[in-house]
Amino acid sequence: MEFKQGLSQRIVIAFVLMTLLVGGAFSWGIMQAVHVMEERLLSGVLRGDLDRMLLMSNIEDWRHKPEPDQLFYFSSGPDKFALPSYLQDLPQGFQEVFHGKFSYHAFVRQVAGRQYVLLQDQSSFEDREQALYSVVLVGFIVSIGLAMLLGWLLSRKVIEPVVRLAQQVRQRDQLLALAPPLAPDYADVEVGQLAAAFDDTLGLLRHALKREQLFTSDVSHELRTPLMVLASSCELLQANPSLDTRAQAQVQRIGRATDGMRELVQTFLLLAREPAQDSDLSSQRSLGSIADELVQQWREPMESKGLQFFYQRGDVTEQRFNSVFLHSVLGNLLRNAWHYTNSGQITLRLHGQGFVVEDTGVGIAEDERENIFEPFVRGATARGDGLGLGLSLVRRICISQGWRVELSAMQPSGCRFEVNLLGK
Incomplete structure (x- = not known):
């Protein structure tokens, strides 16, 4: 699937992607660095606290030495110093311990066949980590917003010469x-x-x-x-x-x-x-006068072919147009309708914006309508020895004069050509 973004959109997307990549990597690096540094700091603190407690000579000293958020256990310890079962198989060194809804940082040491464990509640550590993560996330989102704004501002400056060049070429x-x-x-x-x-x-x-x-x-x-x-x-x-x-x-x-x-x-x-x-x-004439002239010219050939020709003058615009071009456009459409209609009717209807020519002829297939205004293109129902230049000339005149011509199908068959002379 091909994505067709404009140049300014591509610049904004490039800025955002670059920010996502660089800012994401930088944020991840900050969080990992802080996490590792805090773990090393906590590991050193717990190691030092455990070493100081192991230097004490009796349990009475131990009772008062752990910090308020610390727990101390050892193998064959009395009362509250007894080593719980969930701590007995811990390897030596610093690690995290989870027990139920509680989580701890632990430092384990083996001395003379005994296992000593010092635990410290890590809720405060997690609160600090969460606050840090929130700050980094907010900074990351803000950086993306700033990248979009900067990309939009720069894209306007970057594509300004291209836009100006496009306007000059047009x-x-x-x-x-x-x-x-x-x-x-x-x-x-x-x-x-x-x-x-x-x-x-x-x-x-x-x-x-x-x-x-x-x-x-x-x-x-x-x-x-x-x-x-x-x-x-x-x-x-x-x-x-x-x-x-x-x-x-x-x-x-x-x-x-x-x-x-x-x-x-x-x-x-x-x-x-x-x-x-x-x-x-060239002279300038109104649509009504040219239509009256062409109706008088084409009524006899159409009726002699057995066709009904309806002329509805309506609320016609009084604006004056290039008489040669308007005569050629309307004349070509009436000739085209007469040529491709064997039975039924042809209608010419004038209105405030232009005119409509409708017929009940053989019509033009939907897949041929897009190219039917091209030079030397004739539909599958073409007849006679024409070169396929009539509708091409109609469109060429309309483009040169700022008019608009549209083709649609009639039901059950036939064509409807509408020409808007006011270009709206």
Whole structure:
């Protein structure tokens, strides 16, 4: 399983882990050192006390010499000095003894065949140890909290150049030819090298984009002349009274195809230019006027195919948009609905944010919807000899204008395309 933490989170985690490792080892070392030192100190004290008592000549002296928290026993000892059974098999030296709910530190010595045992209650020792452990634990927890705070503060400073670089790269102006390089803003270290790599990549992107714009602009410009010839020829043929009804219908079909190509050429020309030039090179129209025009254009082809075409104008926004782009987006979606719907209905509904195009056609499989807006991608139900560029053009226009297009399924079949022109 891959964990996808951000750089700042990784820095904080590194600080916390380092504190856990170093602070844990240091705390464990302190507790062990204090434990060993206290045991050695107690061992020395008990050894000295036992040696002093063994130097005394009679029991009467022993009765008063043990400390209040000490007990003294020896083999064959009288009365309260008698060695209890649980102490008889203890090895010589310092050790811990547990008896019931009591615990003692004991020092055992063998002298002339007798076993002497001096016990000292270790409750005070355990209280001191517990207090020490509590202090160390609190210090350990506080150090972890401080490590998290320090890691968070340092992570903000560490990733600040990276965040600033990311914001600079995201700006659309970076693709312009006159965009300043990024690398001079940073030191020639890790972030500076990353900025230099971005400069190289952005340079390649600018070059590729410029070539695409020049190609699209040149091809679109060259196509305008033959399209004008076709359009004028269609007008002359339509004015010829000698043509029969069938020939007139074919000429009208050629004329509509020519108008569609001229619109497509104009769309490509606008897409090839800089975004700032759009308002200067294209007219602005409302959604309602363009929708009315396209409904009049597409109603007859849809109804002649046996489809019902519903147009719901609704509470349409009066904001004005790029007429060429909006005409191309709505026209492509209506053409797509007409092309893939054999029976049923097509609905165009306008609302305050944009419009919706719904059909009862063959639909698009769920696993194909994510890629259907890519260039040259056609669904499994594709028909005709199209190249799969219509929906790609729709998305490209929407991205350039800040619009949003969404695709969803209709029940029991069909597609629903919603375009939000206000980008909300």
